[in-house]
Amino acid sequence: TSVKQVHRTGYHFQPKQNWINDPNAPMYYKGYYHLFYQYNPKGAVWGNIVWAHSVSKDMINWIPLEPAIVPSKPFDKYGCWSGSATILPGNKPVILYTGIIDNKPAPGYQVQNYAIPANYSDPLLREWIKPDDNPIVKPTYENVSSFRDPTTAWFNNGHWKMIIGSKHKQRGIAYLYRSRDFRKWTKAKHTLHDKPNTGMWECPDFFPVSPRGSNGLETSVLGRKIKHVFKVSLDLTRFEYYTIGTYNPITDKYYPDKTSVDGWAGLRYDYGNFYASKTFFDPAQNRRILWGWANESSTSFEDVTKGWAGIQLIPRMVWLDPSGKQLLQWPIRELEKLRRDRVHLSSVKLSKGDVVEVKGITAAQADVEVVFKFSSLDEAEKFDPEWSKLPSENLAMEICGMKGTTKEGGLGPFGLLTLASNKLQEYTPVFFRVFKTLDKKYKVLMCSDAKPSSLNQNEYKPSFAGFVDVDLAEKKLSLRSLIDHSVVESFGEGGKTVITSRVYPTLAVAGDAHLYLFNNGTQTITVEKLNAWSMNKPRYMN
Ligand code: DQQ
Numbered sequence: 364t365s366v367k368q369v370h371r372t373g374y375h376f377q378p379k380q381n382w383i384n385d386p387n388a389p390m391y392y393k394g395y396y397h398l399f400y401q402y403n404p405k406g407a408v409w410g411n412i413v414w415a416h417s418v419s420k421d422m423i424n425w426i427p428l429e430p431a432i433v434p435s436k437p438f439d440k441y442g443c444w445s446g447s448a449t450i451l452p453g454n455k456p457v458i459l460y461t462g463i464i465d466n467k468p469a470p471g472y473q474v475q476n477y478a479i480p481a482n483y484s485d486p487l488l489r490e491w492i493k494p495d496d497n498p499i500v501k502p503t504y505e506n507v508s509s510f511r512d513p514t515t516a517w518f519n520n521g522h523w524k525m526i527i528g529s530k531h532k533q534r535g536i537a538y539l540y541r542s543r544d545f546r547k548w549t550k551a552k553h554t555l556h557d558k559p560n561t562g563m564w565e566c567p568d569f570f571p572v573s574p575r576g577s578n579g580l581e582t583s584v585l586g587r588k589i590k591h592v593f594k595v596s597l598d599l600t601r602f603e604y605y606t607i608g609t610y611n612p613i614t615d616k617y618y619p620d621k622t623s624v625d626g627w628a629g630l631r632y633d634y635g636n637f638y639a640s641k642t643f644f645d646p647a648q649n650r651r652i653l654w655g656w657a658n659e660s661s662t663s664f665e666d667v668t669k670g671w672a673g674i675q676l677i678p679r680m681v682w683l684d685p686s687g688k689q690l691l692q693w694p695i696r697e698l699e700k701l702r703r704d705r706v707h708l709s710s711v712k713l714s715k716g717d718v719v720e721v722k723g724i725t726a727a728q729a730d731v732e733v734v735f736k737f738s739s740l741d742e743a744e745k746f747d748p749e750w751s752k753l754p755s756e757n758l759a760m761e762i763c764g765m766k767g768t769t770k771e772g773g774l775g776p777f778g779l780l781t782l783a784s785n786k787l788q789e790y791t792p793v794f795f796r797v798f799k800t801l802d803k804k805y806k807v808l809m810c811s812d813a814k815p816s817s818l819n820q821n822e823y824k825p826s827f828a829g830f831v832d833v834d835l836a837e838k839k840l841s842l843r844s845l846i847d848h849s850v851v852e853s854f855g856e857g858g859k860t861v862i863t864s865r866v867y868p869t870l871a872v873a874g875d876a877h878l879y880l881f882n883n884g885t886q887t888i889t890v891e892k893l894n895a896w897s898m899n900k901p902r903y904m905n
Pocket of ligand 1: 638639
């Protein structure tokens with residue numbers, strides 16, 4: 364095409380063209396990682412949804428295969444929506460997915476189906492069969508169009524168990540189903556979990572985490588000290604929320620811990636553009652991996668013009684923080700194979716107003732790790748007590764939007780200016796700002812502010828932000844950003860708080876993009892160390 368593809372990513376998962384959304388049924392099978400995803404074969408807008416399929420040895424290089432599941436039967440005639448994989452005994456994968464059987468009432472009459480490989484000896488699992496005893500689960504009268512996205516099933520007490528996302532009025536619901544043979548499923552009398560006033564629970568995910576260390580657990584693993592994570596994608600806010608809690612396999616109920624709240628004020632995997640995510644257990648490396656989708660935040664006209672929309676974010680390893688109160692996330696280590704031309708800085712002082720360029724990397728396609736240090740917390744700004752009156756779910760974003768990068772602070776704002784043009788007409792700042800509350804506690808705000816990211820007036824440019832639950836005793840804060848043309852994925856404090864932004868610079872593109880360090884607080888900051896790399900493109904990308 365004649366469209367300049369300056370916003371196409373270099374190392375994120377993207378098909379050649381067209382619309383993509385939710386990652387589906389990620390799994391590891393006979394030496395290959397499989398990723399399926401919601402795909403429109405006919406254009407760069409949502410619609411005509413099939414399951415596209417790619418395979419990989421490292422989750423960085425990808426080989427596209429034929430779509431695995433496409434509408435073809437009465438039980439999925441109008442669409443093959445999201446679902447998950449379960450590995451049955453004997454290493455036999457099975458997929459559960461949502462079929463749309465009628466295009467009324469919007470967004471369709473929803474049932475759950477299963478699909479099995481045509482040939483288990485094919486490690487690429489190219490062909491999938493949809494047996495004739497589908498659908499295996501039908502909705503009840505109340506929830507025909509809000510009944511979708513079956514999870515990976517787990518096994519205990521002689522039964523397979525899985526959940527399906529739903530709502531009743533505005534109560535979000537995870538319906539629990541049980542089966543002995545994976546074909547005949549019975550709805551449990553009670554839900555696994557539900558919560559009023561949260562709206563539709565899309566793409567639920569439910570999995571165990573180890574109390575200690577970063578190893579992952581297979582989905583059926585139980586144990587006295589094992590915690591469970593329950594995640595939903597909330598249609599109404601377009602953010603994902605999770606809780607940490609306890610699962611009782613006898614009563615089949617899930618109870619969030621007291622420190623974890625359900626709903627809009629809850630913990631998020633990502634405080635930016637990240638949705639419809641799903642985890643899977645990787646037996647090859649004993650880890651649990653999280654896949655999430657980032658929508659474009661440009662206009663639909665621009666999506667159609669450039670011929671594509673949506674990316675999958677870099678897979679992240681997830682595990683429980685030693686506090687037990689939240690998860691930690693970190694890009695899979697395979698990504699580091701793409702690094703080249705390391706640039707290293709240490710002991711760089713950033714006084715108030717300083718902007719220091721990090722030279723020698725392709726700043727539009729880079730990976731940056733930096734540790735900031737400060738000698739004192741005294742200059743932290745006052746946390747305005749009025750802010751506590753704002754709805755807590757939006758507080759971080761409100762403060763970030765209000766103060767931004769340019770309003771001078773005390774301890775911060777300091778951080779990175781990514782995808783910056785040489786005269787700073789455009790930049791996507793990723794930074795910290797530390798506040799002190801009346802009761803002498805510190806609140807660390809992390810922002811990824813799209814507001815100054817582009818001169819294009821038409822884009823959606825939110826001031827994404829979250830708080831970082833960190834003890835500042837060491838007087839340090841760390842940051843890693845994965846920068847890739849139109850996406851910046853940032854990991855604060857080793858993955859305690861993660862924020863993804865989609866941005867569309869007009870000047871800070873390709874070779875004209877720069878990376879800077881900055882400080883706009885009165886407290887001097889020291890860059891203890893910085894490592895930045897140019898990133899290669901994967902050798903194969905769909
Ligand atoms: N996307 C799918 C649904 C799911 C939604 C349809 C979430 O199954 O609820 O493309 O993004």
